[in-house]
Amino acid sequence: MRTHMDRFACVFAMGAVLGLSLPVAEACTRVLWNENKLAVVTGRSMDWPESTEPTLVVFPRGIARSGGNVGPEVVVTENPATWMSKYGSMVTTVYGIGAVDGLNERGLGAHLLFLTATDFGPRDASKPGVVVSMWAQYVLDNAATVAEALEILPTVQIVMAEARGRKGTVHLAIEDASGDSAIIEYIDGKRVVHHGREYRIMTNDPSYDEQLALLAKLDFSNPSSDLPLPGNVNPRDRFQRAAYYTSLLPEPKTEQEAIAGVLAVIRNVSVPFGAPYKGFGVYNTEYRTATDLTNGRYFFELTTNPNVIWTELSRFDLAPGAPVKMLDPHDVELAGDVSGKFHTIEKPF
Template structure:
């Protein structure tokens, strides 16, 4: 590997800012879940591209699967590398990989298959139909950082991830590797972002216990009229004061808190009654953690390998319906792939960005409500 490639990939963060949340909705007397998720990265030397690929079953794949592909170009010696950090298979199993810098993976063991970090998402999607099967597979293999002909060594060394895995039954887990040990947690809170580890995020929710879903009347007992111009104080001067203290920055702890509390307050105020309701709320939650290009400052000490991070794409995925919705940074119109209608004996590809903004011109669709002046 050239010194330039070593420098580039050694400093490459896979993704600092991904967000993941699940929304429960009623489904034929049971509970199903919609999973909104964002993917954040920066455009490595203006060469990182994306596609949406359906990978067929066969050739070692028990199941076909669909995924947005990050396509990396590492000049000058490596061919373009396609890496899925997200996807759903034809059984409805979903996997989301998010950055976790503190990850330390397992060591290879005799008699056990070793799976490099960046190959875990496709390995699970191609071979597992349920969370239980994914757990059994993880118990039977070692997830490792090791040499692989398809990836530069330094990419594997810096590919530090943890994973959210869910299936149509509603079971959802988080898989982390801390100090070389596999940790599997039932994702009872159904929220996930990045560093620190998931238990830290759970405890950190307690630091925002002062937030409230209710209008702030609690200080009225000490109200005093200041004068005719100012009126009675203290009082709320508009809406939103119940959310004072809700963090608005793009850090992982802040995004975790926002997703948890905003989802909870929204569902309390307007209970989810259908899949469509879940899509509306999921879109709103993703909008709240969507990162435009520029505000998230790059690290100047990282040199040319770091850039301004932004939200490359967002997804809404429904394991029970086997429906996958995706939108890009420029074209934010949801586009749907129905996995039930795909023939997974074949492969397919779609562009993530289609060159448009997804804007629909409704000028000519307006209904006339008043007659022309000449008809009066």
């Protein structure tokens, strides 16, 4: 495991696209704000050329899982990981096959974002296999802190999988209620870990080492409205812009101000409708989330709806045997606290 530091990693990105991406696609930003005195909060965007069919799902403890399936398809045929969830969680799903974003009841957050360079290496059947679409959920189910997550992840192997003809090339950002943070990538078949409170910003390509090197070349020591700042929608510009604005956030007086702060940064690095993305086409921001890890609240903003919605994990029954609950955020009538709007479903994955 390698640990890397950078003088301006005072802004640590977390973004997440589930690894169901086209070879030329790049998307998403994650921002962690762990320097204020009020709460540890995160923000993220999901940028995608089509609807990822997001739903908000609450899982109780005691959910039986298999790491070998992508939906009904069995991907890991030999030694798939199996586990029973230790912690309840609230997640945003992608295509109904896995979680790309969310938190658990102990205040651990997880976010999957696209990374072209991702290479999990050849399958090693001596380790239990976890398909990439279950990577974030595996962490939320089994770890209470970043340190615990980093202890258990080497005991399994993350396995590449496809859905809708797209490979799951992603990296993972995790953070906890203490403000600890880690970015986990697989480059050339080897795990690379950036562990520390200073790793607050994450976008997509290039690899995190290269993103930090590019950021170190910039001088943000004298911020002003005349400071030249990268302004396009590519992941390098978004990384640098998110780092700059996160470092300038004023101390919040309330949770409302803390959430507003991270959402302000995430909106600044979102991809407007119609903005060109390489040669592939348009990659609009589909939704934004904000997470208060200190108080267990989760905020969601669909870019095609006019309202921010939120819910509190502690308001749900998370005891083993409790029902799985789901909310479709596309209902334009939803606004404010929607904890009472969830309905019971069968376990989606």
